[in-house]
Amino acid sequence: MTADGTNRARRRAQRVGWPLLTVLATLALAAARLLVTPRFYFSDDTERGSAGQWWQLGDQLLQGRLPMLDPSAWQAGNYWAEGQWGLLNPMTWLIAVTARLSESPVAHATGVKLAFLVVLALGVYLLARQFGAHRPWAALAGVLVPSSGFVVYMDAASWSTDLINVALFPWVWWALRRTVEHRRSPLPYLVASYLLITVGYVFGVMMLVVVLVESLVRHAVRRDGPRVLRTLLASAWGALLTIVVYLPAVLTAPVTERGNAPFENLGFLNADLTDLASAGSPWVSATIRSWFGDITPGPLVYIAWVLLLFPLALPLARSAVRRAIPLFVLGGLVLALVLGPSHMGPIRWPLRLIPYLAIVLIVLFAVGISRRFPAGATRRAFWLSALVIAVTSVLTWGNGPYAWKVIGAAALVSLAALVALRWVARSPRVRRRTTVAVVGAMIVTAVFAAGQMRFLPESPLPSRSAPDSATALQAVLPDAHGDAIVVGDAEDGWQDRDSWSERLLANLWYFSPTEVSSLYTVLPFETFGDDLCIDLRGQTCEDALETLWSVDEETGLRVADLMSVSTIVAMKDTYPEQPEAPEGWTLAADGEYTWLFERDEALPSAGGVVWTAPDTRVTVTAQDDTSVSFEVDEAGEDGRVVLSRLPYPGYAVAGAAEAEPLRGWLLTVDTTDVAPGETVTVSFRPPAWPLLMGAYGLAMAIGLGWLIGRGVARLRQRAGGGPASATAKA
Incomplete structure (x- = not known):
C-alpha cells in the first residue's frame, strides 16, 4: 500500500474508531452500575411515571388510537396539555410500543436509558468536533457528559424525559450549526429539533431558543444575510412546533396548580457558588436542598473531573474563542439560571439545567486542550491545575466536612491523573501522546465511576421495588367493577413485596385492566385536588374517603357517584380500622394491605x-x-x-x-x-385547536419548502456550473 493509501486508511480508522470507542466506553460505564444496583435506571419517576405512561400509550397506539383525553383518569387524563406524553413524537411511539410488548418494565426502561446515554455521547462528540476539538478529545467529551452527576443520578435513573431532552440537544445544536454556519442540508436539524420539541419537556426547548437567538444576533451584527435567513427559517420551524406542543398547557394552566406559581427562592434544587466548587469532585453530595433535606445524597453538581485540569487547556486561541461564542453565551445563561431562584413561575428546580452546563464546559475543555496538548502541559499549567484541585477540595470540604475522606481521595486521584498527564506530555518515550492521554483519562473516569458505585450506589430518587413483570402488574384489580380510585397513603408499605398484589402506585395503575384515576400528572387540577386532597401522584389524605362517600348538598348524590366511581381501594396503613361503608356500597375484599369497597351496582365509566x-x-x-x-x-x-x-x-x-x-x-x-x-x-379539543393545527401545518410547509427550495437551488447551481446565489445558500 502506498503512503497515501496508508494515511487514508489511518484517517478512516480514526473517523470510525473514536466514535466507536465513545459508544463502547459509555455503554460500559452505564451498564456497570447494573452490577451493583440492578434497578438503577428504574427509579422513582421512571417507575411511577414513565413505565406506565409508555405502556398506556403503546396500548393505545397498537389499537390504532392516539389518546387526547381520558375522563376516567381525571386530572391526569388531559394528555395533550400534559405534553410529556409525546403524542406527536414517533420516537416516543417506538418506546411506547416496545414497552407494551415487553414483559419486563425494568429491562425495557434500562434499555431505553442506555440507548439515550449513547445518543448523548455521540451528540457531544459531534458537537465538540464541530467547535474544533480533535477526534480523541471529542471522544473523551462524549464519554464525560453522560458520566456527569445529574445526568446519571437524576435523569438516567429517574427523569426519563429530561434525559431524552439532554441527549437530543447536542444533535439539534450540531445540526443547526451544520445548516446555518456550513450551508448544509436542513434535514438533520428539522428531524432532530422536531424530536426534541415534541418530547414535551420544556428545558431542552429553552436551550434551543437560546442558541437560535444567539445565532440570529451574531449573524445580524455581522450583516450576514444568508445565515440570518437560515436562522430565521430554523426559528420559525421551532417556534411553530413549540406553539403546538406547549400552548395547550399554557392555556390549561389557569385551572391547575401551575396557574399561580410564584417567583421565589426556596433554595430547592438550585445551587450556590460554593456548591459549584464540587463540579470536579465525583464522590461528594453538595449542599443541594431537595425532598431529602439540605443535602441530597448524590453528586448532583459533579460535571467532570477534567474541569480541575482546565489550566492545561488555556489560553484558547483567538480563532477558537470566536468559534466558541455560542458556548460562552449558553454557558453563561445556564450558570445564571442554576444559581438563580428555585421557582420562576411554572419553571422550577433550575439544577435540572446543569447537564447543559456540563455540555458547554466539557466541549470547551475538549476544544482548548486539542490545541494545547501536549505543548500546553507546562510547569505553570501543572501548578495552576494542582492549585485548582486544592482550592476546590477545600471549598467542597467546607460545605461537607463529614465527607473529608472521599473529598481527599478524589483529590489524590485527580492529582495522580494530573501528574500522569504531564508525564505523557513531556516524556520522549511516549508515542501517540494524545491517544495515550485520552485513553488514560477514560480509565480515570472509570475509576471515579467505580467509586460512585461504592460510595453512592443508588439515585437519591429511590425505586419502590414494584414487580418487574407486566403480567404481575396486570393482575392487580383484574376484574373491572367500574372506575376506581385509591385513597390513603399508597406509598406506605411498598417495601413489602407482597403488598403489590393489592395495590399499585401512580402510573403503574395503567397496567391494571381497571380504570383507576390515582395517576401521575404534571398539571394537578386545583379545585379537584383541594376537594379530594389528592396530590400530583394520585395519593390522598385520610379525609378523601369521607369526601367520596359524602352527599353533595346541591345534587343529593354522593361525590363518588358524581365521579362515576364504583370501586374504592383504601390503604390499611391510613385506615387501620375498617371504614363504615354507606348504603349501596359493600366491602368486597379484606386484604392484608387494603380494604376493597365496591358499589352494589357499578356505574358506567366517567365522562357521561x-x-x-x-x-x-x-x-x-x-x-x-x-x-x-x-x-x-x-x-x-x-x-x-x-x-x-x-x-x-x-x-x-x-x-x-x-x-x-x-x-x-x-x-x-x-x-x-x-x-x-x-x-x-x-x-x-385542546384549547386553541384551530391555531394548533394551523401552526403544525405551517411548520410542515416551512420545513418542506426549505428542503425543496434548497434542492432546486442546488440543481440550478449544478446546471449553471456557477456559485449559488444568496437564496440558494439559504
Missing part, C-alpha cells in the same frame, strides 16, 4: 351525564372520551346537567351554554333556553 336538575330530563345519544351528545327531553328553570368530567379549557357546548362547574370541578351545562327535542353536544 351523572345528574340533571329536578326539572330537567335528558337522554344521552352518543358518548366517547372527547364528546357527549344528549337530547333535551325537558328543561326547567334550573336546567343544569352535570357530567363526570373536569371542566378543562377546550370544552365547547353546542346547543346550550356552559355553566359554573359543580363543586368547582364538575363540568356543568345550562340547558335552560334549550327547547325539548333539541340536541346538545359537549366536545373537547
Whole structure:
C-alpha cells in the first residue's frame, strides 16, 4: 500500500474508531452500575411515571388510537396539555410500543436509558468536533457528559424525559450549526429539533431558543444575510412546533396548580457558588436542598473531573474563542439560571439545567486542550491545575466536612491523573501522546465511576421495588367493577413485596385492566385536588374517603357517584380500622394491605351525564372520551346537567351554554333556553385547536419548502456550473 493509501486508511480508522470507542466506553460505564444496583435506571419517576405512561400509550397506539383525553383518569387524563406524553413524537411511539410488548418494565426502561446515554455521547462528540476539538478529545467529551452527576443520578435513573431532552440537544445544536454556519442540508436539524420539541419537556426547548437567538444576533451584527435567513427559517420551524406542543398547557394552566406559581427562592434544587466548587469532585453530595433535606445524597453538581485540569487547556486561541461564542453565551445563561431562584413561575428546580452546563464546559475543555496538548502541559499549567484541585477540595470540604475522606481521595486521584498527564506530555518515550492521554483519562473516569458505585450506589430518587413483570402488574384489580380510585397513603408499605398484589402506585395503575384515576400528572387540577386532597401522584389524605362517600348538598348524590366511581381501594396503613361503608356500597375484599369497597351496582365509566336538575330530563345519544351528545327531553328553570368530567379549557357546548362547574370541578351545562327535542353536544379539543393545527401545518410547509427550495437551488447551481446565489445558500 502506498503512503497515501496508508494515511487514508489511518484517517478512516480514526473517523470510525473514536466514535466507536465513545459508544463502547459509555455503554460500559452505564451498564456497570447494573452490577451493583440492578434497578438503577428504574427509579422513582421512571417507575411511577414513565413505565406506565409508555405502556398506556403503546396500548393505545397498537389499537390504532392516539389518546387526547381520558375522563376516567381525571386530572391526569388531559394528555395533550400534559405534553410529556409525546403524542406527536414517533420516537416516543417506538418506546411506547416496545414497552407494551415487553414483559419486563425494568429491562425495557434500562434499555431505553442506555440507548439515550449513547445518543448523548455521540451528540457531544459531534458537537465538540464541530467547535474544533480533535477526534480523541471529542471522544473523551462524549464519554464525560453522560458520566456527569445529574445526568446519571437524576435523569438516567429517574427523569426519563429530561434525559431524552439532554441527549437530543447536542444533535439539534450540531445540526443547526451544520445548516446555518456550513450551508448544509436542513434535514438533520428539522428531524432532530422536531424530536426534541415534541418530547414535551420544556428545558431542552429553552436551550434551543437560546442558541437560535444567539445565532440570529451574531449573524445580524455581522450583516450576514444568508445565515440570518437560515436562522430565521430554523426559528420559525421551532417556534411553530413549540406553539403546538406547549400552548395547550399554557392555556390549561389557569385551572391547575401551575396557574399561580410564584417567583421565589426556596433554595430547592438550585445551587450556590460554593456548591459549584464540587463540579470536579465525583464522590461528594453538595449542599443541594431537595425532598431529602439540605443535602441530597448524590453528586448532583459533579460535571467532570477534567474541569480541575482546565489550566492545561488555556489560553484558547483567538480563532477558537470566536468559534466558541455560542458556548460562552449558553454557558453563561445556564450558570445564571442554576444559581438563580428555585421557582420562576411554572419553571422550577433550575439544577435540572446543569447537564447543559456540563455540555458547554466539557466541549470547551475538549476544544482548548486539542490545541494545547501536549505543548500546553507546562510547569505553570501543572501548578495552576494542582492549585485548582486544592482550592476546590477545600471549598467542597467546607460545605461537607463529614465527607473529608472521599473529598481527599478524589483529590489524590485527580492529582495522580494530573501528574500522569504531564508525564505523557513531556516524556520522549511516549508515542501517540494524545491517544495515550485520552485513553488514560477514560480509565480515570472509570475509576471515579467505580467509586460512585461504592460510595453512592443508588439515585437519591429511590425505586419502590414494584414487580418487574407486566403480567404481575396486570393482575392487580383484574376484574373491572367500574372506575376506581385509591385513597390513603399508597406509598406506605411498598417495601413489602407482597403488598403489590393489592395495590399499585401512580402510573403503574395503567397496567391494571381497571380504570383507576390515582395517576401521575404534571398539571394537578386545583379545585379537584383541594376537594379530594389528592396530590400530583394520585395519593390522598385520610379525609378523601369521607369526601367520596359524602352527599353533595346541591345534587343529593354522593361525590363518588358524581365521579362515576364504583370501586374504592383504601390503604390499611391510613385506615387501620375498617371504614363504615354507606348504603349501596359493600366491602368486597379484606386484604392484608387494603380494604376493597365496591358499589352494589357499578356505574358506567366517567365522562357521561351523572345528574340533571329536578326539572330537567335528558337522554344521552352518543358518548366517547372527547364528546357527549344528549337530547333535551325537558328543561326547567334550573336546567343544569352535570357530567363526570373536569371542566378543562377546550370544552365547547353546542346547543346550550356552559355553566359554573359543580363543586368547582364538575363540568356543568345550562340547558335552560334549550327547547325539548333539541340536541346538545359537549366536545373537547385542546384549547386553541384551530391555531394548533394551523401552526403544525405551517411548520410542515416551512420545513418542506426549505428542503425543496434548497434542492432546486442546488440543481440550478449544478446546471449553471456557477456559485449559488444568496437564496440558494439559504
